[in-house]
Amino acid sequence: MTDGSTLALARSLLRRAGLRIPEPELQSLAEVLPELWRQADDVGAHLTGQHPDGPAAPGPGAVK
Amino acid sequence: MTTELPTTLMEAAAWLRAGRISSGELTELALRRTSDLQPALGAFVTVTADAARAAAARADADLDDGVDRGPLHGIPIAVKDVFATSDAPTFANSRAFVEPWPPGYDAPAVARLRTAGAVLIGKATAGEFGCGEPEPGRGFPLPRNPWNPEHTPAGSSSGSAIAVAAGMALGALGTDTGGSVRAPAAVTGLTGLCTTRGRIPTDGVVPLSWSMDALGVIGRSAADCAAMLQILSDHEPHRRMQAPILDGDLVDIRIGLVEEYFLDDPGLQAEVLAGIRAAIGVFGDLGAQFQEIRIEGAHQAKEANTVIVLAEGFTQHRANLALRWSDYGAAARSFLARGAFLSAADYAQAQQFRREFRMRLDRLFRNIDAVLLPCLPTDAGRIDQTDLEARFRGRNSTRQWNLAGVPAVSVPCGFGAQGLPIAFQLIGPSGSDERLLQLAMAYQTRTDWHLRRPPMLTSTGPS
Numbered sequence: 001m002t003d004g005s006t007l008a009l010a011r012s013l014l015r016r017a018g019l020r021i022p023e024p025e026l027q028s029l030a031e032v033l034p035e036l037w038r039q040a041d042d043v044g045a046h047l048t049g050q051h052p053d054g055p056a057a058p059g060p061g062a063v064k
Numbered sequence: 065m066t067t068e069l070p071t072t073l074m075e076a077a078a079w080l081r082a083g084r085i086s087s088g089e090l091t092e093l094a095l096r097r098t099s100d101l102q103p104a105l106g107a108f109v110t111v112t113a114d115a116a117r118a119a120a121a122r123a124d125a126d127l128d129d130g131v132d133r134g135p136l137h138g139i140p141i142a143v144k145d146v147f148a149t150s151d152a153p154t155f156a157n158s159r160a161f162v163e164p165w166p167p168g169y170d171a172p173a174v175a176r177l178r179t180a181g182a183v184l185i186g187k188a189t190a191g192e193f194g195c196g197e198p199e200p201g202r203g204f205p206l207p208r209n210p211w212n213p214e215h216t217p218a219g220s221s222s223g224s225a226i227a228v229a230a231g232m233a234l235g236a237l238g239t240d241t242g243g244s245v246r247a248p249a250a251v252t253g254l255t256g257l258c259t260t261r262g263r264i265p266t267d268g269v270v271p272l273s274w275s276m277d278a279l280g281v282i283g284r285s286a287a288d289c290a291a292m293l294q295i296l297s298d299h300e301p302h303r304r305m306q307a308p309i310l311d312g313d314l315v316d317i318r319i320g321l322v323e324e325y326f327l328d329d330p331g332l333q334a335e336v337l338a339g340i341r342a343a344i345g346v347f348g349d350l351g352a353q354f355q356e357i358r359i360e361g362a363h364q365a366k367e368a369n370t371v372i373v374l375a376e377g378f379t380q381h382r383a384n385l386a387l388r389w390s391d392y393g394a395a396a397r398s399f400l401a402r403g404a405f406l407s408a409a410d411y412a413q414a415q416q417f418r419r420e421f422r423m424r425l426d427r428l429f430r431n432i433d434a435v436l437l438p439c440l441p442t443d444a445g446r447i448d449q450t451d452l453e454a455r456f457r458g459r460n461s462t463r464q465w466n467l468a469g470v471p472a473v474s475v476p477c478g479f480g481a482q483g484l485p486i487a488f489q490l491i492g493p494s495g496s497d498e499r500l501l502q503l504a505m506a507y508q509t510r511t512d513w514h515l516r517r518p519p520m521l522t523s524t525g526p527s
Contacts (some may be wrong), residue, residue, distance in 0.1 A: 010405065017378070017404035018386035029398060033405050035457060036374075039367040040410040043417045046364040 002030040009033070069093045071515055073234040073288035077135050080127065087127070087138030090234075091120035091183050094140040098185065098232040101520075104213055106198075106205030107226040108142070111186035115151040116140065119183040126181065135291035137181035142227035142236040144220075145187040146194060147171045148268040156270040157192045157204050160384060160391035171268025173237060173279055173296055180295040185233050188223030194241060194272035195220065195377060196396030197450065208447070209251060210518040211484045215444040218247040224282050225252040229518060235292050236282040241272045242369055243439075243462030245280030246474035246489060251444035253476045253485035253516055255504060256282045257289045260494050261469035264296045273376040275415075276369065276466050285514050286475065286504035293497055314506060315351040319344075320428070320435040325362040329459050333442040336486045339477035340438060343488050346510050347436070347503075355432055362464055365421050369463035370456070371406060371414040378403020395452060422468045429493035434503055437461050439489040443480025461489060471497040475504045476513040485513070 002010075010030035014021055021029065069090070070076035079085045095113050102108060123138035143149060146156050154165035170178060177184065189207045191197060197219070198206045207222035209215040210230040217226050221238030225248030228236050238245040240258035249256025257280055264279040271277055281292040321327065321344070327337070344354065378385075381392075381400045389397060428435075438461050445451075465472040471494070474487040492500045508514050 014401065014404050017382060017401075019389065019401060019404060020386075021389065021401070025394075025398070029401055032402060032453070032456065036370075036402055036405055037410075040371050040406060040414070043364045043368045043371060044410075044413040046361050047413060047417055047420065 002027060006030050006033055069097070069231050070234070072284045073139055073291055074135070074285065076139055076234050077137070077291070080138050081132070087120040087123040087183060088117070090138065091116050091140055091185075094185055094232055094234075097230065098227075101210075101230050101232065102205070104208065105210055105226050105230055106189055106207045107223045107230065107232055108186040109145045109155055109157065109189055109204055109223070110152040112151050112184060116183050116185050119178070123181045123183060133179070133181035134295060136177060136235070136295050139182055139235065140185045140233045141177055141182045142185050142188040142224055142233035143174060144224050144236070144238045145190045146239055146270040147174050147237060149174050149184065149187065151184070152187050154187065154270060155204070156194070157190045157196065158392065158396070159202055160388045162384060165270070169268065172265045174268070176296055177237070182295075185227070188221070188227050188236060190223060191220030191244070192393045192396040193270065193381070193400075194239060194244060195399045196393045197452065198222070199393045199395070202393060209444050209484065210520060211252065211444070212482075214446055215482070215484060216251070216447050216450060218251045218440070218444060220244040221248050221280070221282065225249050225254055225256070228252075228254055228282050228284060231521060234283070235288055237292075238280045238282055239269060239272075240278050240280040240466065241276045241373055242466050243460070245282060246439055246462055246472060249282045250439040250474045250476070250487035251485060253513065253518075254282050254284055255286045255289050255476065255514055256280060256474045257293065257497060257501065258465065258472045259293065259297070259497050260471045261466070263495070263497065271380060273373040274380075275376060276373055278466060278469070286473065286501045286508055289473070290498065290501045290505070293501065297497070313351055314347060314503070317352040317434070317503065318432045319347060319352050319354050320357040320432040321354055322357055322359050322362075322435060322437060324358055325459065326437045326461055329438070329441055331441045331459065332438060333480050333486070335443070335478060335480045336438055336441060339486050340436065340488050343477050343507060344436065346507055350506055350510070357428065357432065357435070359428070359435075359464075360424060361417070361421055363459065364417060365464035365467050366460045368414040368417045368421070369467040371410055372418070372467070374399070374403040375406050375411040418467050421464070425468050425470060426493070433492065434496075434500060435491040437489045437491065439474040439487040443482050443484035443486050465491050470494050471500055473500045473504050475507060477511070478513055485516075
């Protein structure tokens with residue numbers, strides 16, 4: 001079950017993209033959001049050798 | 065007239081030239097098989113029987129006149145329903161297409177097949193826009209695995225694989241953005257090549273991810289794939305038929321094996337691992353040398369492929385999703401809408417990673433000729449147990465090579481726990497498509513997995 005803030009965030013991002021999605025489908029989509037962000041962050045972390053949960057390395061690094 | 069369809073494309077080409085069969089007869093056999101099995105297997109969205117018969121008649125007339133257009137001359141071929149063709153509309157298996165592409169124009173890849181004398185049987189069923197799953201009630205056939213119709217033929221070039229596995233065509237054209245040619249070929253006992261990206265033009269093909277989409281071919285054998293590649297890649301259809309088989313001398317070939325992430329995957333079926341070990345033995349007997357290697361960032365490469373495909377796919381469909389959400393199938397819209405969750409930074413980082421991963425592979429391929437890996441971890445699952453989210457989260461052995469844009473071929477190597485085909489995969493450096501197929505051909509001179517046919521074919525008349 002997705003928490004309220006993730007659901008609100010998913011709704012907001014989809015609306016920003018122009019999508020009005022029925023609530024049950026919004027719920028399902030919101031459930032994948034954390035995993036998708038984890039994957040995107042994992043790619044970024046690999047670029048600089050940083051773990052996504054670790055401290056930021058000094059100097060130029062990942063772009064987020 | 066023979067009532068027996070040749071097993072491979074190359075065999076059919078030889079039969080044609082020996083006068084053992086005509087293109088008209090080949091085409092009738094393929095169309096009859098299609099008519100018999102289409103209800104059960106859902107291979108085609110559109111069958112272009114009249115155009116096929118006309119093309120076959122031209123092919124026969126040409127051969128009678130001494131005009132030989134090469135290995136695909138007179139051969140029945142299926143084309144995934146994402147390629148524009150002059151004789152049938154293109155739906156991309158979607159009700160959300162603003163307007164299906166009307167007939168009247170051949171994608172360059174299709175035009176090359178026609179110029180080479182191929183007989184196009186029809187437009188093969190696909191995953192919706194290359195990312196959806198079959199759904200009943202949407203007006204498109206439900207693709208099923210000829211080895212067991214309760215099991216999936218995988219996707220998204222589902223119909224292309226079904227058509228070849230069930231003898232409705234002797235070769236097929238598909239597209240591959242993350243495994244969409246290799247996976248269907250693997251689960252139907254066929255050979256499937258994802259070509260070096262950019263080698264064959266993607267113009268006239270409904271896109272999923274413009275920087276990731278690559279064209280591919282599916283055939284029963286690697287030699288069949290080589291024949292199609294020859295025609296598609298260089299637009300010299302009058303070149304002499306070539307079947308450059310490395311038949312027993314691989315002493316200069318170095319093959320990389322990757323334990324970490326790929327062979328140590330806990331989800332790998334024991335039969336798949338055994339098939340790969342047996343393949344290593346075959347290549348070893350042929351003289352190949354093996355080297356243990358590491359591919360750093362293999363899992364992140366899979367993730368970067370996901371990020372880029374979602375971002376580009378969403379960009380492609382954003383306006384249409386907003387207008388026609390309910391016209392998309394549930395799987396396609398769920399997949400595409402995920403792109404809205406990604407930031408520009410996510411996309412840029414994935415592209416940056418991609419560049420580094422490609423350079424990493426370039427360095428790797430200075431010392432080895434190919435990498436041997438699993439294609440899929442298991443044989444085909446049941447259609448009613450498809451788990452899209454597990455695929456999204458789990459390990460994967462196909463998407464990394466799309467990210468790098470290098471060629472990859474899936475090669476049948478046995479049967480899995482459920483008695484359905486399994487395959488290994490060979491990866492090579494950019495532009496090594498023919499070399500990979502040569503290695504696969506060498507393997508296929510010592511094995512016959514690629515010649516096995518689904519049991520259902522023995523009970524539907526001529527085989």
